[in-house]
Amino acid sequence: MASCLRNNDVEIDDWLLGNAQIASFSLSNDSIIGLADVVFTIDQVNGRIFNKDSMPHGTVIDEKVLCEMTFEVGSLGVLFVNTVTNDTVYWNGTDSIDFSAPVLITVYPYDGESTKTYEAKINIHQVNPDSMAWQLHSFLIPERTFVDMKPLAVGDRYYLYTKESATSINMLYRTTTAFDLMYWEPTSLTGFPESAVLPQITAFGDGFYVFDAEGKLYYSDDGLLWEAVDETPVIIALLGVVQDGGFQQPTVLAGIALEDETYRFVSMNAQREWTTGQDVPDNFALSGFGQIAYASMYHQYLVVASGRDKTDQLSDMTWSTMDGLSWTPLTAPSATFSKREGAALYHQGDTLYLIGGINPSGMALKDVYFSKDKGVSWMEDNIHLTPTNFEARGFASTIVDKDNFVLLFGGKAGRDRIVINELWRGRINRFGF
Numbered sequence: 001m002a003s004c005l006r007n008n009d010v011e012i013d014d015w016l017l018g019n020a021q022i023a024s025f026s027l028s029n030d031s032i033i034g035l036a037d038v039v040f041t042i043d044q045v046n047g048r049i050f051n052k053d054s055m056p057h058g059t060v061i062d063e064k065v066l067c068e069m070t071f072e073v074g075s076l077g078v079l080f081v082n083t084v085t086n087d088t089v090y091w092n093g094t095d096s097i098d099f100s101a102p103v104l105i106t107v108y109p110y111d112g113e114s115t116k117t118y119e120a121k122i123n124i125h126q127v128n129p130d131s132m133a134w135q136l137h138s139f140l141i142p143e144r145t146f147v148d149m150k151p152l153a154v155g156d157r158y159y160l161y162t163k164e165s166a167t168s169i170n171m172l173y174r175t176t177t178a179f180d181l182m183y184w185e186p187t188s189l190t191g192f193p194e195s196a197v198l199p200q201i202t203a204f205g206d207g208f209y210v211f212d213a214e215g216k217l218y219y220s221d222d223g224l225l226w227e228a229v230d231e232t233p234v235i236i237a238l239l240g241v242v243q244d245g246g247f248q249q250p251t252v253l254a255g256i257a258l259e260d261e262t263y264r265f266v267s268m269n270a271q272r273e274w275t276t277g278q279d280v281p282d283n284f285a286l287s288g289f290g291q292i293a294y295a296s297m298y299h300q301y302l303v304v305a306s307g308r309d310k311t312d313q314l315s316d317m318t319w320s321t322m323d324g325l326s327w328t329p330l331t332a333p334s335a336t337f338s339k340r341e342g343a344a345l346y347h348q349g350d351t352l353y354l355i356g357g358i359n360p361s362g363m364a365l366k367d368v369y370f371s372k373d374k375g376v377s378w379m380e381d382n383i384h385l386t387p388t389n390f391e392a393r394g395f396a397s398t399i400v401d402k403d404n405f406v407l408l409f410g411g412k413a414g415r416d417r418i419v420i421n422e423l424w425r426g427r428i429n430r431f432g433f
Contacts, residue, residue, distance in 0.1 A: 019073040020109040020116035025049050027099065027122070029065040038122070049105070049120035057125040064096035071107065079106040083119075129430035132384040132406075137425040138182055140409065141173060146419040148198040149410040152208070152223075153399050159208075159223050160184060160409070161198050165418050170196060172223060179402065181423060191226035193218055199287075199395065200238040204253045205270045211235040215258065233257035233266055233274060240291040242267075242324050245300035254302055254324030256280055263310060267324035277325025284327065285315045288395070290345030290354060296374065303330075303375055306343035306357055314339040314360050318375035335377035337369045342394025342415070346406055348428060353384065356411065358394035364413045366392035384428070393420055404431035 021044055028036040038051045069078070078091040084101035097103060102121040109116070140149075140160070148163040156178035162171050170192050173184035193212035201210040207221040215234035220226040237256040244251040252267040252275075263280035280286075285307025293302045305318040316339045318330040337343070340357030347353070352371040358364055368381040396411030408424040 016073050017111035018109050018114040019071075020075065020107040020114060021072040022049070022069055022105070022107060022118060023072045024068075024070045025120070026068045027065045028068070029063055031063055032059070032061065032065065034059070035065065035122075040120075042118075047116065047118045049118050051123050054123040054125045057128045059124045061100050061122055061124075064098050066094075067091070067097050074110060076108045076110060076112060078108070080104070081106075127429050128383070130383055130428060132426050132428045134387050134390060134408075134424055134426035136389070137407075137423045140421050140423050141184060142421075144421065146410075146421070149397070149419045150198045150201050151397050151399060151407075151409045152201065152203050153401070154203050154208075154223070158399075161201055162419075163198055168194075170194070170198070174223075181407070187224060189224060189226065191218070191220075191228075193226070197238075199397075202238050202241060202253065204241050204268075205251070209238065209253060211238060229272065232268075233259055233276075236263060237286050239289075239304055239324070240302045241293055242302045242322060243293055243295070243300040245295070245322070246298070249300060249322060251300075252324045254321060256284075256286060265321075265325050265327060275325060277323075278327070280310070281327075281329075282311055283309050283313070283315065283317060284319060285309050285317070285341075288341030288358075289315075290343045290357075292345045292347045292352065294347040294352075296350075301374070303345070303347075303352065305345050305352075305354055305375065306337070306340045308341045314341050316340070318371070318378075320375060330375040332377050335379065337367075337378050337380075338365075340365060340394065342396075342412070344396045344398045344408060344411070346398040346400055348400060348404065348406070348431070353381070353406075354378065355386065355398070355408070356393050356396060358412075358415055362414055364392035364394055366390055384426075390424065391420060396420075404428070 025040045040049055040051050042049050080089040080091055080097050081104045082098045082101055087098050089095050099122055102119050105120050106115050106117045145165040146162045147165045150161045152159045158175045160173040170189055172187045172189055176183045176185050195213035196210045207219055208223050209219055211217050217229040217232045217235050218226045219229050234257055235255055236258055239254040242252050252269050255266050256263055257266040265277035267275050287308050289304040289307030291304045301320055303320045307315050316336045319327045320330055321327045340359050343357035344355045352375055354369040356365045366386045368384050369378040370381045371378045393411030393413055397409045399407045405425050405427045410419045
């Protein structure tokens with residue numbers, strides 16, 4: 001409804017003459033991309049006009065903009081005042097307004113006596129939604145040193161399996177309350193194999209699985225009391241879990257076994273029935289790999305990346321499976337990360353991320369790579385960089401928690417070094433908006 005300076009030609013009930021409420025509000029400018037599509041909320045109680053969904057980071061409002069408004073009844077006039085420059089405009093319905101700072105809008109209703117003032121502002125994201133802030137969350141287990149460490153998230157608690165550097169004793173530390181990463185309760189293990197391959201301990205089905213240096217598989221239903229599993233192949237590696245993908249894709253524990261002096265892919269279902277798959281290629285990693293399970297397009301995938309293969313060479317490869325029995329090499333040679341072992345791998349949104357590792361010279365890395373095509377091509381990440389006080393490392397473990405924080409546990413500055421007793425936490429900004 002257009003403003004007017006006289007109301008003697010407009011018939012309005014007396015009780016409405018003091019209504020100065022704005023009914024709709026929009027802005028436009030041909031040079032400011034997306035401004036015309038911004039939806040504004042009008043808070044009549046507190047006198048605020050704002051966009052709940054902030055405009056993209058980097059948007060600059062450096063030009064005057066056209067404002068369109070309607071009123072619940074009408075107005076004798078509208079006054080715009082920029083709160084920083086104090087520029088004042090008596091709006092005639094077509095004036096351009098400076099919105100580089102919040103603007104006070106005062107509406108004069110037909111009664112010529114009362115007024116209503118709104119503060120109108122354009123919200124713009126102040127941080128890059130795709131950037132990531134890492135912080136040192138805590139020192140994991142103070143006054144302890146470890147040669148190996150592997151965290152697991154099971155239910156609403158975290159389990160941290162460790163091997164002491166001084167005593168070579170395997171221990172379990174559990175969080176004392178749900179999702180609390182500050183307090184860990186030490187717990188002794190019963191029946192746990194002394195030579196357990198800790199980096200590959202896996203939660204599967206209703207319990208936990210680990211294998212030892214002899215290839216013997218062990219199971220625990222509570223993570224504390226362990227026993228050997230009978231009638232299993234000789235396990236060389238536990239690669240992870242392919243989750244239940246629905247029809248014709250049951251959940252399985254994927255691994256590598258030694259059968260007839262040949263390395264073969266194997267899988268175990270929830271009933272502990274084993275199936276043998278393809279022979280393992282020479283360049284497939286047996287240790288030091290990062291792994292992640294994720295869902296995409298109604299299917300479940302398990303991915304491993306980097307590592308040390310059976311020829312003792314470090315890998316720049318990524319492999320994927322949907323059943324644990326047949327694995328597909330993904331990596332394009334011209335678009336991959338450098339050869340390494342002990343890289344940490346995680347998945348967020350539609351992207352795979354790879355952090356750090358140990359290179360063929362034994363040097364620890366802290367670079368970050370990402371892949372948006374499920375591991376086929378990788379690019380070095382210049383946004384989700386680790387901070388300057390983050391020590392380069394390999395063999396760290398990552399878990400993405402319920403609030404989309406990436407938790408990075410431990411890691412080593414070299415293959416035979418002690419574990420860095422730290423827990424880092426980071427989140428891509430858009431997951432926190």
